[in-house]
Amino acid sequence: MTLRQETVDSLYCRLNDLKFLQVRGTPVSGKSTLASLLFYYIYNIEGESPYWISSWPDPHSPGTPPGSRKPRLSEDAEGWAWEDNSVVIFDEAQSTYWDTSLWDDVFKTLCSNPTTRRNRVIIFSSYGSPTGAMAGGTPWDVPSKNRVSFCEDRPPDGYKPVGLFFTKDEFQNYVLRRNMLQQHKFSNQLPERIFILTAGHVGAMEELFRALTAQSCYRHLTRAQTYDIADFESLDPKDLLRGLEEGSIFSRGLPKTGHLRVPETAQIFKHVLCEGGITAPTPTTPTRLPEGALGNCFQRGWLHAIPAEDNQTSYVFATHLHKWFVQWKMFGEVPGAGLSYTDLLEFTFDAFSNFSPTLLSEERNIDLGITQSTPEAQFQSEFYRCSFQLSDGHVVTFPEFGTAKGRADFYIPSEEWGIELLRDGQKLEEHVGRFSKTGKYGKTLRLSQHIILDCRFTMPRKTNSHLQNLYHVVFTLSTKPDLNPVWTIEILDNNLNAVHGMKQVLTSSNDPF
Template sequence: MEYLSHPLGGVLCSQLSCLQEPVTELPEIDIMDPLICPRTATVQELARIVLEEGVVHVRGTPTSGKTTLALLLHKYNTDNDVKSVYIRQWSPMKSIEHFGTYHLVWHARAAGFTSVSYDNFESQDITFILDNAQTSYKDDQLWLGPLKDQNNNCRQFGPRFCLFMSYGSPTEGPDDPSPNSIRSGIKILQRVSITVSRLENSPQISLFFTREEFDDVLQRKRCDQKRPVPLDSNAADYLFHLTNGHPGAVEAVLAMIHKAHQSDLLHRVIPEVTKDHILEILDDEKRSFRFLLETPFERSLPKRSNVNANAANILRQVLKNGSIERDLENPGIKECYQRGWLHSEIVDEETEEIVCVFPTRLHAKYVEQYMTRSLTRFPKRKFPTVEALAEAVLREFSPRNLSLETRLGTGAVVRPVEACYQDEFYRCLHQVLGFASHVYSEWSGDGDGRIDFRITDVAWGIEILRDGDRLDAHCSRFVKNGSYTGWIRKGWLKDWLIIDCRSSTPRAYKDPNTKLWRAIFADDYTSIEVRNASNNVIIPRFPLMN
């Protein structure tokens, strides 16, 4: 504390003498580890944005790579002679006037910049990298002081701030900011999220890996002397779609793959892990999550012991609907949001609509696995066949939902147009069953793995297509040596149905014995007619309601 005596003043020094040393030491992450992707392009762009904008917010849920990226930015600054101070977390002291600035001075001097004082702080070209910045939200002296000052000026000098936070408003930082804070001044250019935002002028970087960075990670894992995980190209593609490049999820799934196939890889029984190997692991969902819960990724999952009834209901709603409006007056939403089980993202800059979504498909699958079970038996009397259930689900479809141009899915990524029928069927399946039966959905969420939906209580499966896309391939999965015949032999599938959703009347399918429905929608999605493979009407056209 001796170094504080002159630059900060004796009275302040005595007030600060009772405080613990500033938390500037680095976390136990070795960024020189050859297994860590340097993310060169992302780090360079982030450093440029911080330099130009002065204040940058990087928001991401737990295990999304915030600390690693913060340390990589700190190293990049240091290597390029940019004064840089890494602060692991904020420890405010409200009893001291202007403590925000003094605390920053303290951290700067502790990092070796001993010429920094309160009097010359505003002219110091230092980049402060604040990790776990959500711990600073209640410190008005920081947010109303140096952060607001730097955010509001257009000068190209003075302290700069890169704030890494696990939750917070995409547009304001703290969710309940004080009057006159910087809440209205966080521009699109200053926001970095888990994925690249669709909003115009957003930074083209994110916490999640780009495909190039993801491939770099896989190459490093392939060469790992202790735990090599060689993946072929199809397996790599599937893993990227499954995780969306979430750093913690990528690491967790690779660890799961290695543990499941460690012996075969060691003895070269299999030279590379294929997509089928990954799907075989994921077929046993309980076992898969046991693997994942042994990794650091488990910190980001809503473990049942920590989830109250309000939060559980919200998680089920997001599972069913894909997203939910961020209403922080709702205690369940606030709980999920602040714990990092859901990520918030702005949908429309003009309306400032903000929604909450799952960070990855793995989070959605976890909720599906552990929070949709019910002691209520499947209503077999009400739905004696898979066809009866499918008709009830189709009758719940919403024209409004099918017509939406923008639908955010996991990771705040816009869902492709071709996924609208799958998403709506899943929503309505839960609407009809009321979570009374355990519904399994495909892991990657894009139909590129296993059957779209499986109702385990009755061993039924349902596949959803759009405009006959790859119809032959989907039908062949259920016959001869198709990819689903193993499930049929095991009794996991006792009945099934393929539903081809479309807006035009198709030709009759060549195999009339195929369990195929053609759901023909009106152009405005206000009605449906259902035909079989032979093109015979089996359910006359009926209206849909919003």
């Protein structure tokens, strides 16, 4: 267990100031572990154990024995009293949502008058149930400064960022304390890739490490060998998918195949995959939940909610690993209907032609805590969005997609098409070799066609006639006084010849809003 000193210290300081905090997350996101760490931290600091409450049963719920008493804070936290300077920690605090008197008389009192109260209460609650949707939400809206979730890009004024996700320093501490590099055959660079893919989600990290050690390629390593990034990138995504599902606690927070076959649910996931999220008005109903299939996805913990502007809420995947899992579960395991395209180059040109000039130039959130802010980075997300629309969702990515490596890989199972996006000609020969029979993709994927697309802002100067299926996609920005900037794309072959009919001006009609 990592002590998470920085996070626990920040959480403790915020609790002392605000007196009431709600820490909320999906299943298996480390809530109970963080609650335990805070418990022992407070004991060491104050010399008194906090009160710990792990359930708050509704005496009127179905199945409850007749005559069951209503829980009371003064009884369940024996000795608790107003102004006693105590700390009460609620685990699984979603079980308190039915008790309006607890929320109004205790929680709201502390939340509304932090400077005049000494008692402190912190609740750890889940908004996702792996077996079914939970009824209801909090009896009243918890102010944003009193809420803690996965991570904070903009913490309340005067406070350090705090969240359920590990910081990079905490992750490195986790790797050291678990003695992972010595106990396992991982290279020094692999943990950093795991951190990027999981964003510091503790359940995702644990299960991904476990799934990797269960792979046959890992088990057959000699004592002198290590499992490195190249091994990870060469792994068949379907094998990793099965490894994450089988016997995995992490899979509790993921949709099953049957769920993804429900048309309304599938449509929600297709939208989130394509656009990076769904933004909707913040619910004001008594349950404080979005309506329909979106509400169901949120309640089950498959999507995470983050505040947006203008009283809106955005629903996104918790990590890129969650997103990648749903991608392959929906479109990677069973080939879908064939596309109307027979030529891969034509398909990619049409995808580029649908690029949004606005999205190409502005910041865009592609996952929780991950913002792409430069046109170079936008190549990846825009190509995925447009190819997703052209293929009706039947395009999947690989685990390293979305990292800062300047490249992204795509696969369309129904056509057995492989696509690799590069930037400014980085390591062309290496990436072309990945599609050979002995390369990364040639060994793990069935390929009828493949293409390497070199995206760039300047014209290439060197021909590469020996590199088959390589094309350069040149983006040109024209700026004139009193006129809006204009993006133009043109595709050149490996001999730097313009491909006939493959030059296009990007217009605002491509903007998806």
